[in-house]
Structures are given as structure tokens and as C-alpha cells.
Amino acid sequence: MPTIQDISKYAETSARSLGIKKYDIYGSTVDDTSVQVDSGEPKQVKASNRASVIVRVWNSDDTIGVTSTTDVDAQGIELALKTASEASAFGPKEHVPDFSPEAQKPIEAREIERTPQAPVSQLIETLVGVEQRLLDAHPAIAGVPYNGLSQRDIDKFYLNSDGALRHEANSYTSLYLYSKTEQEGKKPRSAGAYTINHSLEKLNIEKCLAEAAEKTISHLDYQKVKTGRYSVVFSAEAFLSLLGAFSNLFNAQSILDKQSLSTPDSIGQQLASPLISVFDDALHPDNVAIETFDGEGTPTRRVPLITEGVLTSFVHSAGTAKRLDTQPTGNANIGAKVSVSPNFLHVTQGQAAEQTYSLDTAENVIFIDDLSALHAGVNALQGSFSLPFDGWIVNKGEKVSIDSATIAGDIRDLMKSIVYVEQEAEITPGGISPRVWVKDLSVTGE
Numbered sequence: 001m002p003t004i005q006d007i008s009k010y011a012e013t014s015a016r017s018l019g020i021k022k023y024d025i026y027g028s029t030v031d032d033t034s035v036q037v038d039s040g041e042p043k044q045v046k047a048s049n050r051a052s053v054i055v056r057v058w059n060s061d062d063t064i065g066v067t068s069t070t071d072v073d074a075q076g077i078e079l080a081l082k083t084a085s086e087a088s089a090f091g092p093k094e095h096v097p098d099f100s101p102e103a104q105k106p107i108e109a110r111e112i113e114r115t116p117q118a119p120v121s122q123l124i125e126t127l128v129g130v131e132q133r134l135l136d137a138h139p140a141i142a143g144v145p146y147n148g149l150s151q152r153d154i155d156k157f158y159l160n161s162d163g164a165l166r167h168e169a170n171s172y173t174s175l176y177l178y179s180k181t182e183q184e185g186k187k188p189r190s191a192g193a194y195t196i197n198h199s200l201e202k203l204n205i206e207k208c209l210a211e212a213a214e215k216t217i218s219h220l221d222y223q224k225v226k227t228g229r230y231s232v233v234f235s236a237e238a239f240l241s242l243l244g245a246f247s248n249l250f251n252a253q254s255i256l257d258k259q260s261l262s263t264p265d266s267i268g269q270q271l272a273s274p275l276i277s278v279f280d281d282a283l284h285p286d287n288v289a290i291e292t293f294d295g296e297g298t299p300t301r302r303v304p305l306i307t308e309g310v311l312t313s314f315v316h317s318a319g320t321a322k323r324l325d326t327q328p329t330g331n332a333n334i335g336a337k338v339s340v341s342p343n344f345l346h347v348t349q350g351q352a353a354e355q356t357y358s359l360d361t362a363e364n365v366i367f368i369d370d371l372s373a374l375h376a377g378v379n380a381l382q383g384s385f386s387l388p389f390d391g392w393i394v395n396k397g398e399k400v401s402i403d404s405a406t407i408a409g410d411i412r413d414l415m416k417s418i419v420y421v422e423q424e425a426e427i428t429p430g431g432i433s434p435r436v437w438v439k440d441l442s443v444t445g446e
Helices: 004-018 074-090 120-136 205-218 236-245 252-256 318-323 411-416
Strands: 022-038 041-058 064-069 141-160 165-181 190-197 228-234 276-281 302-307 345-349 365-371 384-395 398-402 405-410 418-428 431-444
Touching (some): 004 022, 004 165, 022 074, 041 074, 064 074, 120 205, 141 205, 165 205, 190 205, 236 345, 236 365, 236 418, 236 431, 345 418, 365 405
Parallel strands (some): 228 365
Antiparallel strands (some): 022 141, 141 165, 228 431, 276 302, 276 345, 365 384, 384 398, 384 405, 405 431
């Protein structure tokens, strides 16, 4: 692949010859290798090297054309600029995107975690060994139908005609295990675990294996739970997935499109219990897939979304920030239109709780490990949800798996019903969070 400096020169030369005065280019290249196994044999081996580039051009009437390409050589960049320039005649007339005012703001240098990828043979050998150890963990574990060991090198860049030039590189490796049981007279039970780090050598395989085995075995003895209202404890992954499903609460683009529960005037309102605070923090040191700038070249940062229960800020692109008279936050994704999304959610304790809780002493609480059907069971515009879950009924540290149940409610009521946010946090692929305790939630069982 050409260097970012080469791409910049290609763009500058082509734009001059085409009479284009204003443009920007955002792109990434990914070198990806992944393996899956089945019963000790390779099931699937995939390797790819792909590029994805978005080119935007503004014309003299200040309307914008957008195109995408996978070719980053001189001819590819020239053709993309020409196509985007032609498309600009049909661009939107209102709320036209512009360069980010922070596209040239200095970004603090960081050490690049780029490590050589392990050979495919080593990936297969490692995953075969892990699969066998998981199968050996209990006689009832009959298979690991979903598994994967993958490694990825990614390079990202942004440049524009005003002289902005950004580049970053990263490497990471991930392991996923999802096992299934078979016992005579009982329903199949399953559970999974995931871990990620910068290289295969740094990957905490033992912890992932132990978590997958422990969860699967804990689901072997299960029972129905009676329908009613319970105190519920959300695991880090469960709470973050629920919060992500309702991210329109603090998404400025959704708010401006009137596709949100919030409005521009919601800043400063009490959204949740004062016991919780939530940040969007792409630069968190525990975020393996760290990103230092967004699709518009804006530096990412730690954005306080909820501070002690109060809605403090929205996530912004340059366009939404301009319309709401604030600063962009580094959350833009460019394409045919600019969208906005959180980068890496970080849930923490807010105000100190008057009472603490523990699964070792609590009675008749439901511990939710994983939520399902988020695409179908969430109405983000109404705030309602009804979701199947995997979890346990817990009495003084004793966990009994729950056989098929759903949890339902309203996200605004849930956030205000938080009674405790534990101190110890857990890292997940989408963020970091401790367990979160919520009182009086509706659970449908038998």
C-alpha cells in the first residue's frame, strides 16, 4: 500500500488537474487472518487484505459529492476525486458537511502496538488445543460450535486539501469460545467467552478458557424462574449492550433527526441515578482497539455523557457540533452521509452509595450475564425493551441457572432505578463497566 504521504501527493496532483479546490479523504487498510476449528480439525481459514476509502469533494456552490474506492494508487485516487466532483452537483443543499475545525489539532503521540502476525499453523494449533481443553472440562460439554482465533493489522488515515494529515496503526488478536452441552433428559445449554489483546502472546487464553468452561458448567442445573419483579444485577457486557442499544439518548445526530428520547434541551437533566457516571473514551488505556481520530480527522477524547446521573454531553460530528453551537467530540463516521456513534463506553461509580451489595450475601436476585435479540426486542424511540437473557438466580452466592426468561421495562426507569454500581470493572470488546444493580425490574418466566 502507498504511504499516507504518497496518497496525499496523488490527491493534490489530481485535484489540481481536475480543478478541485476542496476535498478530503478518509480510509483504512486491514490485514486480517482468522481460523475456526471443529472437533480438532480446521473448519475455516480466512485471510484478507482490503482497503476502504471515502473521498468527499466540495464544488464552487459548496455542495458535496461522496464516493468510495478500494484503489489507493494514483489512478484510483484520481478517478475517485473525479467521480465525487461529478456527484457534488447533486449533493444536499442543507446542513452540508464541512471540514472539522479540529482536523489539524495536534494529537498526542502514542506508541504503536504493531507486532508481527503469528503463522496460520500456530493459530490452528492453539485453537485446537483450547477446544480440546474446553471439551475436557466436563463430560456434558459436547462441542464448541462457535469459536474463532483472529488477528488484525489496521492502518487508518485522514487528509484534506487544507493540509490535514493523520495516520495511525494498530494490531490486535482476539479469541472467541462458545460451547454447548448435551445431557439426557435435559435441554442443551451454552455459554461463551471473549478476550482481546495486541498479540497472540499477550492474549489471556487461560482466562477466556476458564470463563467459558465455568459459565457452561454453571448452566447445567437449571430451573424456571417465577414471573415477577426482582432486583437484577447486570454483568458488564449485559449493561453495556443495553446502554448501546439506547445510545440515541446521547447521539447528537439522532437528536437532530428527532430519532431520540433526548432533545437539544436535555443537557443538564437527570437521566439516571446519581450513583452512575458514563463516559465515551476511545483513549481509555484498556481499549485495545484504540482510535486517536475519527472519520473527519477530529481527535478522539474522553467525553462525559452522564455525570452522577445528569446528562452532561452528546457525542458529535463537526456538523452536529456546529448546529448545536459546541465542539466536535471525535465520534463521526463518514460515508454517503455523516453518522455519529460512541467509540468505547466507560461506566463508573458516580456518587457514593449509602448501601453496598454483594452476590455473596444477596438473596433472590437475578444476575444477567448476556442479553439476546437486541435488534428485535428494543424500541429505541419509545425507550422500551423486552429481551431474553442468560443468567442465574442467586441466593447468598449460590447460583442456579435460569431456564428461558425475559426482562422488560423502560430504559429511563431502569437508569433511575440503579441502586449500586460495583467498584471492580470488567473490560469487554465494546467498553468497560462494573456490575450494575437495579431494583424492581419485571422478569417473565413461568
